[in-house]
Amino acid sequence: MNPQKSAGARRAFDVTFDGRTVEALPGRTIAAVLWAAGVTSWRTTRNEGRPRGVFCGIGVCFDCLVTVNGRPNQRACLLPARPGDDIRTQEGTGHED
Numbered sequence: 001m002n003p004q005k006s007a008g009a010r011r012a013f014d015v016t017f018d019g020r021t022v023e024a025l026p027g028r029t030i031a032a033v034l035w036a037a038g039v040t041s042w043r044t045t046r047n048e049g050r051p052r053g054v055f056c057g058i059g060v061c062f063d064c065l066v067t068v069n070g071r072p073n074q075r076a077c078l079l080p081a082r083p084g085d086d087i088r089t090q091e092g093t094g095h096e097d
């Protein structure tokens with residue numbers, strides 16, 4: 001049993017990452033949730049498709065852009081995870097171009 005689920009005060013909830021269910025704790029950012037699940041890359045660069053994840057961790061570099069609930073270009077290091085969030089790897093700009 002997960003002690004954080006049974007503690008009651010801060011109940012874990014589920015989000016999905018590329019269709020896979022991932023457990024999240026309240027107050028954690030999308031980046032923290034993905035890191036806790038062992039995911040370190042959730043974006044590819046526009047021209048060369050290189051993997052990206054967190055670099056600065058404070059909302060400055062934009063390396064951590066991700067698509068959340070169909071909205072591309074969300075900074076994973078700043079955006080708190082919410083129950084049911086549909087988080088997707090972002091390729092390039094995240095738009096059809």
Ligand code: FES
Nearest residue numbers: 057059061062077
């Ligand atoms: S890691 Fe730099 S903006 Fe998110």
